[in-house]
Amino acid sequence: MHLSLVQWDATAKWLQTTSIAFAMRDYPWLWAGAETVHFLGLAMLIGAIGVLDLRVLGVAKQMPVGPLHQLVPWGIAGFVLNLITGIMFFCADALQYSHNIAFQFKMLFIALAGFNVLYFYVGGVFHKVEALGPGADAPFNAKFVAASSIFLWFGVMYWGRMLPFVGTAF
Amino acid sequence: MEFLTWVEQLSFSTWIRESGSLWGYSLILTLHTIGLSMLVGISFALDLRLLGFGKDLPIGPFERYYPLLWIGFWINALSGVILLMADATTKMINPVFYVKMGLIGFAVWNVVIIRKRMFHASGGLPPNARALALISLTLWVTATTAGRLMAYLGPVAGLQQ
Numbered sequence: 180m181h182l183s184l185v186q187w188d189a190t191a192k193w194l195q196t197t198s199i200a201f202a203m204r205d206y207p208w209l210w211a212g213a214e215t216v217h218f219l220g221l222a223m224l225i226g227a228i229g230v231l232d233l234r235v236l237g238v239a240k241q242m243p244v245g246p247l248h249q250l251v252p253w254g255i256a257g258f259v260l261n262l263i264t265g266i267m268f269f270c271a272d273a274l275q276y277s278h279n280i281a282f283q284f285k286m287l288f289i290a291l292a293g294f295n296v297l298y299f300y301v302g303g304v305f306h307k308v309e310a311l312g313p314g315a316d317a318p319f320n321a322k323f324v325a326a327s328s329i330f331l332w333f334g335v336m337y338w339g340r341m342l343p344f345v346g347t348a349f
Numbered sequence: 350m351e352f353l354t355w356v357e358q359l360s361f362s363t364w365i366r367e368s369g370s371l372w373g374y375s376l377i378l379t380l381h382t383i384g385l386s387m388l389v390g391i392s393f394a395l396d397l398r399l400l401g402f403g404k405d406l407p408i409g410p411f412e413r414y415y416p417l418l419w420i421g422f423w424i425n426a427l428s429g430v431i432l433l434m435a436d437a438t439t440k441m442i443n444p445v446f447y448v449k450m451g452l453i454g455f456a457v458w459n460v461v462i463i464r465k466r467m468f469h470a471s472g473g474l475p476p477n478a479r480a481l482a483l484i485s486l487t488l489w490v491t492a493t494t495a496g497r498l499m500a501y502l503g504p505v506a507g508l509q510q
Contacts, residue, residue, distance in 0.1 A: 211501040215494045218385070222493065226390025227397075230414060239413035246405035250394055253402070313410070336382050344375040 191273035203271035210271070213264040220264065223257025225332060235308055235317045235325035244311040281345040285338035292331040299324050353437040366435040374435065381428040385496075387421025389489045392460060399467070399474070399482035412468045422457065436506035443503035449495035456488035 194200060203210055227250040234242045269276050276282045299305050308321045317325070356362060365373045391414045398406050433440050440446050463481050467474065499505075 207501065211498060214500075215497040218382075218493050218497055219490060221382070222386055222389040222393055222489070224390075225386035226393035229386070229390055230394045233414065233417070238417070239410040241410040241413070242406065246403055249403035249405070250397060253393070253397060313407075333383055333386075336386065337379050340379040340382055341371070341375055344369075344371065 187277065188274065191277050194270045194273040197270055199267060200270040200273075203267055210268075213267050217261055217264045217268075220257040220260035221336065224254045224261065225257075227251060227254030227257065228328060228332070232325040232328045235321050237316070237322075240316075241313045243313055244308045244315075244317075248305075248309065276342075279342060279345065281338045281341035285335055285342070288331050288334040288338060292328065292335065295324055295327050295331060299328075350438065353441050356434050357437040359434065362434040362437070365431060374432075377428045377431050377435075380424055381432065384421045384424030384428060385493065388418055388425060389421075389493060391415075391418040391421070392456075392485055392489055395463070396482040396485045399463070399478045401479070408467055408474065412464070415464060418460070439504045439506040440499065443499060443505075445495055445499045445502050449492055449499065452488055452492035452495055456485065456492055459485050459488060 203213070230239070230242075231244070231247050231251065233239060234244060234247055302320075304321050304324050308317050311317060357366075364370075365377060368374075395411050395414070397403065398408065398411065459481065463485065466481065467478065
């Protein structure tokens with residue numbers, strides 16, 4: 180256990196010596212630009228996924244679910260933008276991030292949101308809601324997945340915002 | 350400037366800025382991010398539909414998302430005022446702040462125009478729907494960029510030491 184932690188720190192230190200890490204530390208505009216993209220990605224993710232979650236929960240019930248699902252690729256695109264920019268931040272300051280409790284919680288919430296998505300598609304929930312037409316009510320487990328999605332992504336934002344304020348400050 | 354100093358020195362502003370409480374500055378920043386995701390996120394989704402993505406989606410029910418869009422707006426207006434009070438002397442002399450306010454003004458105005466034209470008009474989408482959606486996307490992207498850049502350009506609060 181202790182050994183793996185040491186190896187983890189060694190990996191973090193190595194990440195900090197990669198060219199992307201140097202670039203992030205040497206060019207302030209690169210950091211600022213990545214932050215901006217990170218926020219736009221966040222808005223894309225919450226926008227595209229949020230309107231679907233809300234429909235499943237019963238807001239804008241006249242919206243057919245199948246076509247609304249066509250916006251999901253935009254949410255995935257937002258997530259990918261944030262994954263890329265997130266890796267850029269992490270490389271630049273890997274040791275501090277990995278030891279930060281807010282960062283650990285953020286990763287946990289992202290993982291839980293990932294399992295939630297997995298359950299939505301693999302667990303048959305999507306199959307049940309896909310055919311819902313205007314005015315049709317979603318089953319309880321679909322509503323639970325939708326509510327969890329909103330809670331978890333808002334949680335991800337909360338922990339992300341807490342990064343400079345909790346634990347190792349930077 | 351005297352007034353800005355007075356605002357910044359209010360015990361409330363000082364507490365937000367300096368208490369280190371998780372209910373202070375960090376919570377207000379989180380609320381500002383959550384409000385952004387509601388306001389800009391829902392606008393993005395509507396703009397994408399107006400641009401022709403998700404073509405099978407009826408436009409009408411989108412109007413139901415507007416109350417949440419406005420809740421996002423008001424969360425950010427209130428949290429924004431608090432963040433401004435906490436760092437009044439630096440933010441109010443930062444040109445980027447005025448650029449951001451101008452862009453948000455136009456973006457919100459555009460959201461209202463879209464609502465009037467798209468939902469209160471009879472018949473199909475008006476021919477300028479795509480143009481309005483592109484303007485909306487551009488304004489929200491630039492407004493969000495300006496907001497982020499306030500932490501890096503001009504007089505920046507919190508980094509003077």
